[in-house]
Amino acid sequence: MSPAATRRSRMQQWFPGTAHPLIVSAPMAGITNPRLASEVVRANGLGFIQGGRTFKPGSSSLAQLEEQLTLARSLLPRERNTDESDESQHPLPIGVGFVLFSDCAAPHFGNTTAPILARHRPAAVWFFAPDPDRPETLRTVIESLRSTAATVNWNPRVVVQVGTMDAAREAAELGADVIVAQGIEAGGHQFVRAAGIVSLVPEVKDMVRNEFPDKEIAVWAAGGIADGRGVAAALALGAEAAVMGTRYMVAPESDAEDYKRKALLAASDGATSTVKSYVHDHVQGNFTWPTRYDARALVHRSYHDAQAGMTIEENESRYRAAKEKGDVSMMVTWSGSSVGLVKSAPPAAEITRKVREEAVEVIGALKAVL
Numbered sequence: 001m002s003p004a005a006t007r008r009s010r011m012q013q014w015f016p017g018t019a020h021p022l023i024v025s026a027p028m029a030g031i032t033n034p035r036l037a038s039e040v041v042r043a044n045g046l047g048f049i050q051g052g053r054t055f056k057p058g059s060s061s062l063a064q065l066e067e068q069l070t071l072a073r074s075l076l077p078r079e080r081n082t083d084e085s086d087e088s089q090h091p092l093p094i095g096v097g098f099v100l101f102s103d104c105a106a107p108h109f110g111n112t113t114a115p116i117l118a119r120h121r122p123a124a125v126w127f128f129a130p131d132p133d134r135p136e137t138l139r140t141v142i143e144s145l146r147s148t149a150a151t152v153n154w155n156p157r158v159v160v161q162v163g164t165m166d167a168a169r170e171a172a173e174l175g176a177d178v179i180v181a182q183g184i185e186a187g188g189h190q191f192v193r194a195a196g197i198v199s200l201v202p203e204v205k206d207m208v209r210n211e212f213p214d215k216e217i218a219v220w221a222a223g224g225i226a227d228g229r230g231v232a233a234a235l236a237l238g239a240e241a242a243v244m245g246t247r248y249m250v251a252p253e254s255d256a257e258d259y260k261r262k263a264l265l266a267a268s269d270g271a272t273s274t275v276k277s278y279v280h281d282h283v284q285g286n287f288t289w290p291t292r293y294d295a296r297a298l299v300h301r302s303y304h305d306a307q308a309g310m311t312i313e314e315n316e317s318r319y320r321a322a323k324e325k326g327d328v329s330m331m332v333t334w335s336g337s338s339v340g341l342v343k344s345a346p347p348a349a350e351i352t353r354k355v356r357e358e359a360v361e362v363i364g365a366l367k368a369v370l
């Protein structure tokens with residue numbers, strides 16, 4: 001274990017067994033799974049899995065969540081798990097993410113999902129993307145999680161990912177332990193109106209310090225971080241952890257299809273090879289995301305066609321036809337603007353260790369010249 005791994009900061013107290021600086025693998029629908037998350041944990045990071053978007057009783061995503069959590073426990077290293085016989089009584093050192101825009105999140109999270117989580121006791125529960133037209137959702141979900149957790153003496157850290165100051169302030173008011181400041185560099189879904197992490201992270205930090213001095217709230221940075229330089233920069237901005245998504249997509253443990261891995265590894269210059277747009281969802285026939293959110297993906301043919309004026313109906317039908325034929329040239333690959341830094345695909349544990357070690361080196365080199 002590196003010297004950094006033995007140092008303790010607030011994150012190491014909150015997440016025992018993790019090393020400083022804390023590296024977090026983002027919850028990513030269709031990509032993350034218990035293997036990936038537990039490998040990140042094995043390397044002293046914090047790995048997230050992603051729950052489904054349907055919270056109604058009897059939904060298949062609830063059964064999947066139960067399976068994923070059971071599998072995660074069986075994969076975790078003993079020292080981070082427990083050596084006592086009733087393992088279910090001990091927290092699971094991974095996190096679980098949920099996307100909240102669905103109309104069934106507020107009415108059902110507390111009676112369907114929170115009890116499953118309470119049985120497995122993950123270390124952190126991450127929320128993202130409530131629908132601004134259902135302003136009660138985030139509050140209801142956090143309150144029901146906390147009240148269910150209290151019945152089993154479990155204290156999950158509540159993590160809320162945001163892209164604006166208003167959303168960050170709301171998360172703080174509602175009792176988030178961690179605010180993930182997600183910049184426009186991020187891969188996948190994000191706030192349409194947003195900023196890069198260089199300004200967003202310190203502004204969120206200042207807000208937390210000035211407006212919530214009595215609350216213990218950590219800020220994490222997400223978006224565009226793919227190596228130790230990015231982690232060092234995130235720490236300099238005031239973040240207590242660096243979240244990476246795109247970097248882990250190519251790890252052998254991820255569920256990403258081969259064509260996505262190849263496309264990510266081949267891409268360079270995230271400025272021109274990725275783009276933030278609604279088109280990525282719309283060509284796939286997905287109109288469910290509230291308009292507050294768009295997404296960043298590799299530029300693809302459907303995007304060019306949309307830019308050239310093709311109607312979304314025509315574009316969607318071509319996309320569907322291409323998918324049926326197995327033509328991947330039109331498929332959407334979510335990607336952050338850091339894609340040009342993603343040049344190799346080592347296992348998730350190696351990514352975690354290497355990025356952490358690089359960050360320590362970068363910080364050491366900066367100190368040396370001061």
Ligand SMILES: Cc1cc2nc3c(=O)[nH]c(=O)nc-3n(C[C@H](O)[C@H](O)[C@H](O)COP(=O)(O)O)c2cc1C
Pocket residue numbers: 026027028029031050097098099127128161182185186187188189222223224225243244245246247249334335336337338
């Ligand atoms: C393929 C992919 C899927 C994602 N899915 C989710 C998700 O289901 N829930 C969520 O909260 N964030 C999701 N995100 C966003 C991440 O939480 C995170 O903000 C982002 O990956 C950080 O930027 P990076 O990709 O540049 O590292 C996703 C990102 C990617 C790349």
